[in-house]
Amino acid sequence: MSRLVNDETAYQSIFEELHQHPELSLHEYETTAKIRDWLQEQSITLRETSLPTGVFAEISGDPNGPAVGLRADIDALPIHEQTDLPYKSRNEGVMHACGHDFHTTALLWAAALLKQNQANLPGTVRLIFQPAEETGHGGLKVVKDGQLKGLDTVIGIHNKPDLPVGTIGVKTGPLMAACDKFKITFHGIGGHAAIPERTRDPIVAASSFVQTAQTIVSRNISPKHEAVVSITSIHGGDVWNVLPGEVELLGTVRTFYDQDRDLIIDRFAEIADGLQKACNVQIAVEWGQGTPSVFNDEKITRIVREANENEVQVVTPEVSVAGDDFSCFQREVPGVFAFVGSNGPEDWHHPAFHVDPEGIRIAAEFYYRSAVAVLKALKDSNVH
Numbered sequence: 001m002s003r004l005v006n007d008e009t010a011y012q013s014i015f016e017e018l019h020q021h022p023e024l025s026l027h028e029y030e031t032t033a034k035i036r037d038w039l040q041e042q043s044i045t046l047r048e049t050s051l052p053t054g055v056f057a058e059i060s061g062d063p064n065g066p067a068v069g070l071r072a073d074i075d076a077l078p079i080h081e082q083t084d085l086p087y088k089s090r091n092e093g094v095m096h097a098c099g100h101d102f103h104t105t106a107l108l109w110a111a112a113l114l115k116q117n118q119a120n121l122p123g124t125v126r127l128i129f130q131p132a133e134e135t136g137h138g139g140l141k142v143v144k145d146g147q148l149k150g151l152d153t154v155i156g157i158h159n160k161p162d163l164p165v166g167t168i169g170v171k172t173g174p175l176m177a178a179c180d181k182f183k184i185t186f187h188g189i190g191g192h193a194a195i196p197e198r199t200r201d202p203i204v205a206a207s208s209f210v211q212t213a214q215t216i217v218s219r220n221i222s223p224k225h226e227a228v229v230s231i232t233s234i235h236g237g238d239v240w241n242v243l244p245g246e247v248e249l250l251g252t253v254r255t256f257y258d259q260d261r262d263l264i265i266d267r268f269a270e271i272a273d274g275l276q277k278a279c280n281v282q283i284a285v286e287w288g289q290g291t292p293s294v295f296n297d298e299k300i301t302r303i304v305r306e307a308n309e310n311e312v313q314v315v316t317p318e319v320s321v322a323g324d325d326f327s328c329f330q331r332e333v334p335g336v337f338a339f340v341g342s343n344g345p346e347d348w349h350h351p352a353f354h355v356d357p358e359g360i361r362i363a364a365e366f367y368y369r370s371a372v373a374v375l376k377a378l379k380d381s382n383v384h
């Protein structure tokens with residue numbers, strides 16, 4: 001058996017190795033090769049894939065039992081690292097600033113624990129090392145590659161810098177936001193600022209849109225649901241004495257429930273429609289649909305909570321308005337996403353972000369314990 005099973009220092013070196021060599025989304029070639037090597041070193045069966053990056057593997061105890069997927073993302077960000085870590089990034093301008101090196105190491109560790117106990121596993125554990133989470137494209141590629149086929153459930157984690165090491169944050173229902181973006185173009189007729197009657201002013205229309213859009217969260221969404229509408233860019237005109245012919249707005253919408261997401265899309269269309277008539281301009285609304293919200297299944301969440309609450313501190317976390325494309329998996333099979341305390345000074349995507357590597361062992365054990373508990377519960381209830 002592998003040296004990796006119980007050797008904590010081996011995981012510290014794997015983590016440092018990954019941290020020193022971060023790779024951008026869909027370019028995780030070296031990371032992929034290393035993960036494959038580490039898994040093969042433990043005689044873990046790799047699954048075939050058509051994806052150039054990402055690794056998929058399987059550990060099967062009872063082949064007729066249920067199947068659970070464990071997911072870690074493996075990509076890094078285009079950020080110049082500003083830490084003093086002895087193992088800081090050697091890839092200039094690329095950094096593991098979201099801690100996906102933490103997730104990858106934890107899943108490798110969990111894989112070793114699962115492999116060691118393979119004979120006793122009441123089903124199959126599929127290991128999903130997912131590429132390109134940061135661009136929001138990887139999750140869907142993994143689904144389309146068939147890597148979720150045959151799974152009964154899926155479990156994922158994200159490190160959480162504001163939770164101490166030894167704490168797991170897990171809750172039923174919404175955990176992370178759906179992240180959409182939009183562009184709205186107001187087409188009017190420009191002209192002399194002193195002769196407005198010959199123009200169709202897109203600035204007045206755009207200003208009304210900004211004001212009215214801000215009533216959606218306060219007047220149309222239930223006060224019990226979190227949601228954000230932010231207009232982040234407004235462009236039109238160049239000089240003080242000419243009315244422009246066009247104004248462009250950019251922004252983002254964050255929601256946790258599908259009905260709120262749909263409602264905001266509808267309200268944008270209605271407001272645009274009304275303003276077209278009121279302001280006599282043409283308004284084009286373009287939606288950039290991002291990943292849906294991370295939404296945890298009630299039953300699987302309960303099993304995972306119960307399996308962990310005697311071993312670590314389990315808390316109910318606040319929702320995060322950031323997103324994670326683990327949500328694409330949850331649209332295929334019910335699943336749970338959990339926060340694992342990593343006790344960092346900075347939040348995700350900060351150039352000085354770093355995790356406490358002590359949290360990796362907690363994350364590995366969380367993966368292991370949760371997978372075994374879920375397999376057992378599903379087998380007992382004959383759900384699969």
Ligand SMILES: [Zn+2]
Binds near residue numbers: 097098348349
């Ligand atoms: Zn991130």
Ligand SMILES: [Zn+2]
Binds near residue numbers: 099
């Ligand atoms: Zn992340």
